[in-house]
Amino acid sequence: MTLGSRLTALPAVMMTPVAALMLATLVVLAPGLALACEDLTNRTQTAYKAGDLATLKDTFAAAEANADCSAETLQWMGKAIVSTVLRSVHEDVSQGGSLQAHETALREARPYGQDWRLEAWLGDIAFERGDFTEAATAFQDALNTLNDEELTPTAPDTAVIEEVYNKAEMARLAAADYVSAPTTRSGEPGGLAAPSYRGFQPAARLVPVEFQFGSTLVTPKGLRALRDLRDALRASGTQSITLVGHTDPVGGMAANDRLSLARAESVAASLRNEGYTGQIYVVGRGERDPLQWVAPLTQHQYHQALRRVEVRQ
The missing domain is CATH 3.30.1330.60 (OmpA-like domain)
Structure with a gap:
């Protein structure tokens, strides 16, 4: 199946949850933020609503250098950056754009936070060009993230989970070398080795x-x-x-x-x-x-x- 034909169905399968999830996550200011970070968090909210990725990254860097900004604040700001990238990709691909054209932006979003959609899309890009080792790694990271209720409070549809799982298996079979399953944050078997996935049982x-x-x-x-x-x-x-x-x-x-x-x-x-x-x-x-x-x-x-x-x- 070609990339174009897979992307035709992507909004209904892989992309449908994107807008709702990322908009619901970040529109309310996190409570208990240090007063010294108030201007930075306000700038983050404004930049997020405007889709201003450059300002979001600048604000995140300033917050990292501010001792009054907590780890929770930085995590919240990182989610704003990842969600903005995902929203931009979703909008472009939904209008016929190429997912491959966004590979750099998706890769650059990785250090700011974990999101199963980001990894699944990078997996799709690698799979399409025949880089099955990278695809197997990305799809398994997507499975780990969507299976983590703290990182993904609202699980995607079972059909979406099954699609990611099947792609991970196919990529690992096709890879020239074996791609081990990652562990979860608690040290349990994850990726393709997890026993189940939020309602999906292979x-x-x-x-x-x-x-x-x-x-x-x-x-x-x-x-x-x-x-x-x-x-x-x-x-x-x-x-x-x-x-x-x-x-x-x-x-x-x-x-x-x-x-x-x-x-x-x-x-x-x-x-x-x-x-x-x-x-x-x-x-x-x-x-x-x-x-x-x-x-x-x-x-x-x-x-x-x-x-x-x-x-x-």
């Missing part, structure tokens, strides 16, 4: 335990994925999983069925050797469940992504 997880062609030997990327899977299962206390093996479409169906089952059994044996004591069921699906891919992949990259094992609970 039915299956596309863990990129990849294999060499025609073999049950995992790739170096697959080894790192396998270790992460082991650690996530231990952290979550999961007592039962189903491993589903897959192949690319090269070769006969009967041979691929046997190979996919052998791959699932190989992963099961590795997990048991690493100390996983839960029940493991194995299934081989051969080439029957090809991925619905939207990334700009070569045939070699696509076939490598198809040689995988999924985890179902």
